Amino acid sequence: MLIGRAFGRIDKGSAFWRSVIREIDKLGMGSVLIVSIISVFIGAVISIQLAVQIESPLIPKFTIGFGTRDTVILEFSSTVIGLILAGKVGSNISSEIGSMRVSEQIDALEIMGINSANYLILPKIVAALIINPILTVISMILGILGGYIACISSGLVDSDTFIYGAQYYFKPWHMYYSLIKSVVFAFIITSISCFRGYYVEGGSEEVGKASTKAVVNSSIGILLWNLILTALLLL
Amino acid sequence: MIEVKNVHKYFGTNHVLNDVSAVLEDGKCNLIIGRSGSGKTVLMKCLVGLFTPEQGEILYDGRQFSKGTAAEKKKIRQDIGMVFQGGALFDSINCEENIAFPLKMFTNMSRAEIKERVNYCMDRVNLVNANKLFPSEISGGMKKRVAIARAIALKPKYLFFDEPNSGLDPQTSIVIDELIAEITKEINATTIINTHDMNSVFEMGEKIIYIYKGEKNWEGHYSEIAKSENKELIDFIFASSLLKRVQGTF
Numbered sequence: 007m008l009i010g011r012a013f014g015r016i017d018k019g020s021a022f023w024r025s026v027i028r029e030i031d032k033l034g035m036g037s038v039l040i041v042s043i044i045s046v047f048i049g050a051v052i053s054i055q056l057a058v059q060i061e062s063p064l065i066p067k068f069t070i071g072f073g074t075r076d077t078v079i080l081e082f083s084s085t086v087i088g089l090i091l092a093g094k095v096g097s098n099i100s101s102e103i104g105s106m107r108v109s110e111q112i113d114a115l116e117i118m119g120i121n122s123a124n125y126l127i128l129p130k131i132v133a134a135l136i137i138n139p140i141l142t143v144i145s146m147i148l149g150i151l152g153g154y155i156a157c158i159s160s161g162l163v164d165s166d167t168f169i170y171g172a173q174y175y176f177k178p179w180h181m182y183y184s185l186i187k188s189v190v191f192a193f194i195i196t197s198i199s200c201f202r203g204y205y206v207e208g209g210s211e212e213v214g215k216a217s218t219k220a221v222v223n224s225s226i227g228i229l230l231w232n233l234i235l236t237a238l239l240l241l
Numbered sequence: 242m243i244e245v246k247n248v249h250k251y252f253g254t255n256h257v258l259n260d261v262s263a264v265l266e267d268g269k270c271n272l273i274i275g276r277s278g279s280g281k282t283v284l285m286k287c288l289v290g291l292f293t294p295e296q297g298e299i300l301y302d303g304r305q306f307s308k309g310t311a312a313e314k315k316k317i318r319q320d321i322g323m324v325f326q327g328g329a330l331f332d333s334i335n336c337e338e339n340i341a342f343p344l345k346m347f348t349n350m351s352r353a354e355i356k357e358r359v360n361y362c363m364d365r366v367n368l369v370n371a372n373k374l375f376p377s378e379i380s381g382g383m384k385k386r387v388a389i390a391r392a393i394a395l396k397p398k399y400l401f402f403d404e405p406n407s408g409l410d411p412q413t414s415i416v417i418d419e420l421i422a423e424i425t426k427e428i429n430a431t432t433i434i435n436t437h438d439m440n441s442v443f444e445m446g447e448k449i450i451y452i453y454k455g456e457k458n459w460e461g462h463y464s465e466i467a468k469s470e471n472k473e474l475i476d477f478i479f480a481s482s483l484l485k486r487v488q489g490t491f
Contacts, residue, residue: 118347120346
């Protein structure tokens with residue numbers, strides 16, 4: 007019902023798009039740094055772990071680049087970054103809307119004749135749907151780059167071999183699959199967090215509880231839909 | 242004029258408003274008073290549409306509100322200005338932007354016109370040098386003024402105030418009361434004030450509705466209170482020892 011109201015008629019288009027841009031800046035640009043740092047380090051760890059576990063001389067060294075690329079693209083950049091954003095963005099959204107609820111700001115919007123669900127929630131959903139795939143692409147690039155730097159600097163594999171592996175048997179569909187997941191996860195994170203914040207009753211303690219619930223519910227939603235989408239799109 | 246006709250409101254099995262009827266008049270300060278938990282806040286929330294009564298109806302100048310469609314409610318709501326107990330200012334934007342908010346949302350005014358209207362509203366509530374301050378940076382009294390300025394920005398026909406003096410010192414309360422009374426006369430608004438403040442009752446109570454245990458127990462002008470033989474009303478109004486001492490002088 008809340009999502010139905012959120013997707014209702016927009017009161018003023020210019021105000022809506024200003025809000026979307028503000029949310030892209032707040033939710034998306036504010037997450038670029040953390041996504042970049044995590045991607046580089048996890049990409050590096052993935053490639054080192056792969057290199058360490060490849061002991062057989064029958065397995066070619068380029069498998070390190072190949073494995074790093076597929077792990078980063080298929081799972082890490084969409085799902086793990088989704089889970090990280092559920093914590094960062096989800097709690098932010100829930101506490102922001104929850105605070106507005108307990109301080110009667112949402113009631114003030116309603117009394118003005120503004121559809122508060124539409125005004126507060128839709129820009130966040132649209133912003134996340136736009137920015138999450140971009141963050142995922144950034145994470146893919148930086149994750150593979152992290153793996154490359156770690157392998158080259160530690161001498162586990164030479165540059166040409168890693169790059170050959172990273173390009174070997176590349177399926178563009180895997181990227182699309184990951185981007186589809188990132189869009190679905192963006193919707194899960196924003197809609198669940200907005201729902202938790204919007205229906206807060208009480209005071210600051212309840213706002214805190216709602217934030218925790220938003221993160222937990224979003225994470226479970228991401229894991230569940232990760233399985234469903236993987237079964238639907240990859241099997 | 243707002244007409245409240247036989248309104249009933251329940252929360253589960255709790256009958257919070259029981260057959261409340263009243264007429265809230267134009268150009269007057271209509272006060273809703275009553276003890277905590279008596280149902281006056283619920284009545285106000287029904288009046289502005291935050292709650293929907295299970296029975297009865299609410300009419301704004303003959304226009305159906307409580308049973309109206311979403312479009313009808315939206316149209317009436319654009320004639321409503323409300324000041325909440327805590328101000329309910331949007332804390333992510335500054336005072337000037339708070340006042341400009343309804344103008345940006347509901348008018349096609351140019352930036353210059355909006356700026357002019359915002360400055361007028363700020364002057365009207367005697368707010369000086371507060372344009373760029375955020376709600377977290379101003380005092381409780383200033384928050385109330387900004388909230389009043391935001392409420393009058395669209396020149397509303399109906400003004401609602403939920404406990405406008407709560408958390409304010411007696412002198413600031415008087416200033417806010419005077420401001421509300423002046424604005425009410427100026428724009429000939431139907432003003433509804435939910436209050437506990439006895440000073441407001443005796444200074445502004447052109448029409449007072451006393452809610453007792455969810456029912457309208459008494460209504461009248463403040464000058465009629467002292468003559469009233471309504472025990473519940475007298476017990477409520479003259480509850481403090483100070484008012485008990487001066488009761489005979491009213």
